[in-house]
Each structure stands twice: as C-alpha cells, then as structure tokens.
Amino acid sequence: DNAQVLMNFKSFLSNADALSNWGNQTIGVCSWTGILCFNQNFHGLRLEHMGLGGTVNVDTLLQLSNLNSFSVINNNFEGPMPEFKKLVNLRAMFLSNNKFSGEIPDDAFEGMRRLKRVFLAENGFTGHIPTSLVKLPKLLDVDIHGNSFDGNIPEFQQRDFRVFNLSYNNLEGPIPESLSGMDPGSFAGNNGLCGKPLSLCTGSPTPPPVSNQHPDSHAEKENTKKRILLAVIIVVVVIVLASLLALLFIRYRRKRAILVKDAQPQNVTPFSSESKSIVVTAESKKSEDGELNFVGNDRVGIDLQELLRASAEVLGSGSFGSTYKAMLLNGPVVVVKRFKHMNNVGKKEFFEHMNRLGRLSHPNLLPLIAFYYGKEEKLLVHDFAENGSLASHLHGRNGGGLNWATRLKVIKGVARGLAYLYTEFPDQALPHGHLKSSNVVLDGSFEARLAEYGLVPVVEKSHAQQFMVAYKSPEASQLERPSEKSDIWCLGILILELLTGKFPANYLRHGKGASEDLAAWVNSIVTEGWSGEVLDKGIPGRGSGEGEMVKLLRIGMGCCEWSLESRWGWKEAVAKIEELKESDRDGDVEGGSDGDLLYSLSTSLDDFSLSHSVS
Ligand SMILES: Nc1ncnc2c1ncn2[C@@H]1O[C@H](COP(=O)(O)OP(=O)(O)OP(=O)(O)O)[C@@H](O)[C@H]1O
Numbered sequence: 132d133n134a135q136v137l138m139n140f141k142s143f144l145s146n147a148d149a150l151s152n153w154g155n156q157t158i159g160v161c162s163w164t165g166i167l168c169f170n171q172n173f174h175g176l177r178l179e180h181m182g183l184g185g186t187v188n189v190d191t192l193l194q195l196s197n198l199n200s201f202s203v204i205n206n207n208f209e210g211p212m213p214e215f216k217k218l219v220n221l222r223a224m225f226l227s228n229n230k231f232s233g234e235i236p237d238d239a240f241e242g243m244r245r246l247k248r249v250f251l252a253e254n255g256f257t258g259h260i261p262t263s264l265v266k267l268p269k270l271l272d273v274d275i276h277g278n279s280f281d282g283n284i285p286e287f288q289q290r291d292f293r294v295f296n297l298s299y300n301n302l303e304g305p306i307p308e309s310l311s312g313m314d315p316g317s318f319a320g321n322n323g324l325c326g327k328p329l330s331l332c333t334g335s336p337t338p339p340p341v342s343n344q345h346p347d348s349h350a351e352k353e354n355t356k357k358r359i360l361l362a363v364i365i366v367v368v369v370i371v372l373a374s375l376l377a378l379l380f381i382r383y384r385r386k387r388a389i390l391v392k393d394a395q396p397q398n399v400t401p402f403s404s405e406s407k408s409i410v411v412t413a414e415s416k417k418s419e420d421g422e423l424n425f426v427g428n429d430r431v432g433i434d435l436q437e438l439l440r441a442s443a444e445v446l447g448s449g450s451f452g453s454t455y456k457a458m459l460l461n462g463p464v465v466v467v468k469r470f471k472h473m474n475n476v477g478k479k480e481f482f483e484h485m486n487r488l489g490r491l492s493h494p495n496l497l498p499l500i501a502f503y504y505g506k507e508e509k510l511l512v513h514d515f516a517e518n519g520s521l522a523s524h525l526h527g528r529n530g531g532g533l534n535w536a537t538r539l540k541v542i543k544g545v546a547r548g549l550a551y552l553y554t555e556f557p558d559q560a561l562p563h564g565h566l567k568s569s570n571v572v573l574d575g576s577f578e579a580r581l582a583e584y585g586l587v588p589v590v591e592k593s594h595a596q597q598f599m600v601a602y603k604s605p606e607a608s609q610l611e612r613p614s615e616k617s618d619i620w621c622l623g624i625l626i627l628e629l630l631t632g633k634f635p636a637n638y639l640r641h642g643k644g645a646s647e648d649l650a651a652w653v654n655s656i657v658t659e660g661w662s663g664e665v666l667d668k669g670i671p672g673r674g675s676g677e678g679e680m681v682k683l684l685r686i687g688m689g690c691c692e693w694s695l696e697s698r699w700g701w702k703e704a705v706a707k708i709e710e711l712k713e714s715d716r717d718g719d720v721e722g723g724s725d726g727d728l729l730y731s732l733s734t735s736l737d738d739f740s741l742s743h744s745v746s
Pocket residue numbers: 446447448449450451452453454466468497513514515516517519520521523565569570571572582583
C-alpha cells in the first residue's frame with residue numbers, strides 16, 4: 132500500500148527530519164507532512180523547504196498509485212535529474228531551487244503525455260533544452276530560469292503558455308518566431324539570444340534563419356570592423372559626457388554645500404529612536420530635501436513645526452523601516468512611517484505619485500496626509516487608527532477577540548477599499564501590492580482602513596520582489612512579475628487568516644521562497660484541517676453565522692486559486708463579499724444543519740485541493 136511505499140521512498144532521503152510523522156498509522160497517510168490527498172485519496176507529494184537530500188527514488192515512486200504532482204522545491208538534492216520519464220501519469224513536476232546538475236537527456240520527457248507543469252529553475256542544469264520537453268502535448272508551465280542551459284532555443288510546439296521563463300541561462304541564437312510574442316523578461320540574462328521580443332539579431336535587419344551557418348567571411352570581417360569602430364566612438368562620447376557631468380556635479384555640490392551646510396545627515400534620519408521624538412532640524416526644513424509636503428488639502432491646519440517636534444512612540448518596524456505614532460499637542464495623532472528602498476523613480480515622479488495617492492479618498496483607505504522626501508529615506512504621514520492593526524487583533528495580546536460581526540465588517544471594508552483602488556488605478560498591475568493583516572488598520576468604530584497601498588511604482592524592484600506580499604503570490608515568485616490578480620491572492624490569504632485565526636507564519640517571513648511557504652500554509656489548512664478545524668472555534672458569535680463563514684471561506688479559496696485563470700477577479704470577489712450576511716438566519720439559509728455544513732465545507736476544500744495542486 133501507499134504507506135509502505137512512501138516509507139520506502141523516505142528511506143532513500145537524507146536529512147528527512149521534517150517527515151518525522153511519516154509512518155504514524157493512527158493519523159493516516161493523508162495527514163503525513165507533505166502528502167497531498169483528494170477525498171482521502173493520495174495524489175501527490177509536496178516536500179518543499181525541508182532541507183532534504185539523498186536520492187529521489189523514481190522506481191519507488193512508480194509504485195504509488197495516482198501520483199499526479201511531485202514537488203521538492205527548495206531542498207538540497209544533487210546530481211542529474213531523476214528519471215521521471217517512467218512516471219507517465221505525472222502532471223506537475225517541481226524541482227526548482229535545488230542543486231540538480233548535468234545535462235538532461237534529450238528524451239527525458241518522452242511519453243509524459245499528461246505533464247503540464249515543469250519547474251526546473253535555479254539548479255545547475257547544463258546542455259541543450261531537451262527536445263522531448265518542447266514536444267510535451269499538454270505543457271502549460273515551463274520555468275527553467277537560473278540554470279546553465281546552452282545552445283539554441285528549440286521550436287516549442289505548444290502555444291498557450293501560462294508560465295514561460297527561460298531567463299538567466301546561456302542560451303544563444305535567434306528566438307524562434309513562435310515565441311516572439313512572449314515577455315522579454317522570459318529571455319533576459321541570456322547574452323547570446325536575439326530577435327523578437329529582444330533586440331534584432333545584429334548583422335541583418337531580420338533574424339537570420341537558424342540554418343544560416345556559413346556567412347560570407349569577407350562581409351563578416353567588414354561588419355566586425357564597423358562594429359569595433361562604432362564601439363570606440365560610443366566609448367569616447369560616453370567618457371566625454373561623463374567628465375562633463377562630473378564637472379557640473381562637483382560645481383553644483385560646492386554651491387549647495389555652502390547653502391545647506393551640514394543639514395544632510397539629519398535629513399536622512401529625522402527620527403531618533405532613543406529620544407523618541409521627531410528631530411527634523413530647522414536647517415533641514417530650509418533645504419530642498421527637508422520639507423514635509425502636505426498632499427491632502429483638508430490638512431493644512433496641521434502645524435508643521437509642532438509635528439516635527441512632537442514626541443513619538445515606536446509602533447513597530449517592518450521591512451521598510453520603523454513606524455511611529457506622533458502625538459501633537461493640539462491636533463490629531465498621526466502615524467509617521469520611515470521608508471527605505473523607495474528609489475525606483477526620480478524625485479519628480481515620486482512627488483507626482485505621492486500627490487496622486489494624496490488625492491485618493493475613501494472611507495476604507497488610510498489617507499496620506501504628507502510626505503517627506505530624502506535621498507535615502509522617505510517618510511509618509513497618515514492618520515492614526517485607534518484600534519490598531521487587524522493583525523494585532525487576530526494574533527496579538529487580544530488575539531481572537533473579534534466577533535464574527537466585526538470580522539465581516541472588516542472584510543467588507545477591505546473589499547471596498549480594494550475595489551476603490553482597482554477603480555482608481557486601472558493601469559496598475561498591483562493597485563495595493565502589500566495587502567496583509569498588519570496593513571489593515573481599524574479606526575475607532577472598527578472600520579477597516581487599508582494602509583501601505585499604491586506604493587509598488589516607487590519601491591525598488593528587488594526590494595518589492597523580496598518583501599512585498601503580493602510578490603509572494605505563486606505567479607509573482609515564479610515569474611518574478613505579478614499579475615493584477617496577485618492582490619486578490621493576498622485578499623484570499625487575509626480571508627483565510629481572518630476565519631481560521633491562524634497566522635500565515637512565513638507569509639510575513641522576509642526572504643526567499645515565502646510564496647511557496649504561503650501556498651503550503653493554505654494547502655495545509657486544506658489537507659490537515661478541514662474536518663471542522665478550519666474555522667476558528669473561538670470566534671465569538673460564530674454560532675449563528677457559520678453558514679456565512681463557510682461562504683466566506685469559499686470566497687477566500689476562490690481568491691487563493693493557484694492558477695490565474697481559475698483565481699477570481701476582483702469584481703467577483705468584492706461582489707460575493709458584499710452578499711454576505713451576519714447571520715445565517717438573515718434571509719436565505721444555506722447549510723443549516725451541522726451535517727450540511729460539514730458537507731459543504733469538505734466539498735469546497737476538496738475542490739480547492741484539486742485545482743490547487745493538479746490544475
Ligand atoms: N495608521 C496606523 N494606525 C495604527 N497602527 C498602525 C498604523 N500604521 C501602522 N500601524 C501599525 O504599526 C506597526 C508597524 O507597522 P509597519 O508598517 O512598520 O510594519 P509591518 O506592517 O509589520 O511591515 P511592512 O513594513 O512590511 O508593512 C504595525 O503593527 C502596524 O499595524
């Protein structure tokens with residue numbers, strides 16, 4: 132049976148401490164760590180981030196009935212790619228972020244008629260892209276970035292890719308015509324590639340055919356000479372221009388130094404955490420970079436001097452810097468957040484973007500009052516929300532205290548705020564970009580207000596990729612490019628967090644691989660906790676609202692669909708959230724009895740599990 136086979140498979144692994152509950156017959160195979168089940172039937176292995184090594188024994192896997200999905204993302208496996216070819220029923224193969232190496236035989240994927248998803252990224256694979264891969268009849272996702280594949284890109288026979296990433300290899304030659312419509316990022320970091328969607332192949336106005344391997348040597352020499360000449364001219368021009376600019380810059384700095392004297396160091400750190408007070412100096416206010424710029428017209432009444440000298444209390448610190456609560460003597464309490472890593476755009480664009488954010492106005496958005504522009508650091512000033520963050524109510528000292536009615540009110544507010552952002556920023560992939568429970572704050576009447584929205588355009592790309600939560604959605608972490616549905620993924624996680632009371636631990640963990648952790652967290656709810664454990668038992672007022680809570684859970688899972696096609700769009704999610712009621716008895720009742728409730732819950736969870744891992 133599968134239990135015995137799995138134990139056998141484990142015996143070939145090294146450092147398998149994470150699989151310590153394997154073999155426990157009382158809990159059953161479906162509850163073992165990393166096992167994917169559907170209707171209590173095994174269908175996959177998801178052994179991610181476990182530090183595993185040793186051998187992936189394919190002959191053992193062969194004995195597992197219904198193995199559809201196999202993932203060992205982010206472990207320490209070494210050596211050549213295991214001979215997965217024998218697993219003809221496999222639909223998804225995730226080997227990314229290991230130390231696999233060597234050439235993959237040309238026929239390595241032959242006969243894998245069901246294989247849809249191939250993830251080999253960030254390993255040490257070499258040699259040509261195997262032709263059997265490009266012939267797979269069902270291939271939808273292929274991500275082989277960050278290896279050392281070389282040679283030409285073969286003609287892929289599939290057309291509609293969902294994920295396609297060949298970046299950061301040693302591929303060369305013209306990109307096949309059929310791939311010319313792909314995102315250029317899919318080919319980035321391959322120095323030898325040319326042709327659409329990258330720049331045209333040199334020496335010819337159109338990409339040369341692959342068979343053109345014997346160019347006329349005289350013409351080639353002429354071309355080379357011309358190229359060298361051109362390069363020399365460019366280098367000389369660049370040096371001259373750079374010297375001129377340097378000269379101008381030095382003169383400008385000298386002038387400025389006289390005007391501003393030593394204001395600059397204080398600008399960079401206008402808060403002193405020791406004294407816990409705001410210490411932007413008088414000099415800095417005079418300097419160009421030291422001004423607080425008020426963006427909302429209704430706040431002109433705030434006294435700048437007073438704000439700058441107000442005593443401040445540290446609220447916490449996140450991935451960008453610390454956040455302070457500043458108490459003005461005769462005015463409102465405001466929150467000032469320090470931001471590093473906000474140098475994606477120049478000063479002018481930064482100002483424009485802040486003014487744009489300042490014009491936003493919605494009851495579920497924390498308004499931006501003012502901002503400060505420093506070279507290294509920016510400050511954003513907001514209203515203080517009296518009831519703190521949603522995270523603190525779900526997981527903090529008063530954790531679990533929010534009743535169902537308030538949770539519903541909060542999620543409706545979040546949905547409305549998000550809908551407003553989507554409407555106001557239709558051209559942006561990520562209208563929010565950083566939606567998580569610590570960025571949902573609650574005002575005096577527990578109305579939700581979204582914080583840290585709309586910042587993606589000004590945040591440095593690498594920082595955004597590493598720390599902003601929308602970048603931890605599956606598509607963003609695998610493609611390094613989020614979709615407009617990535618914010619919806621975050622909404623889904625927030626819903627699951629709100630209903631289960633569980634903290635998506637690694638979702639906030641800074642660093643690599645967090646999206647997979649996040650997905651694993653969602654998945655673990657599905658595989659381990661469906662039988663009544665999913666909804667937080669301690670939510671006050673849960674009794675009469677369980678049917679509605681299950682509806683919200685389904686919405687959450689619709690938002691957490693792994694594939695972008697199946698994931699809900701924002702309009703659908705918002706409309707469904709708006710339909711929710713406080714009590715099952717308010718109007719039409721669904722799933723009234725406990726039996727029905729459990730049934731509908733398990734059905735939705737199984738649906739989710741299926742599409743999540745095998746899609
Ligand atoms: N306007 C506000 N009113 C009340 N509390 C706030 C406000 N803004 C932020 N906070 C709280 O201050 C704390 C620190 O916030 P901060 O944004 O620095 O960290 P974070 O949200 O955990 O991380 P990140 O920088 O990734 O957003 C959080 O608990 C946050 O909820």
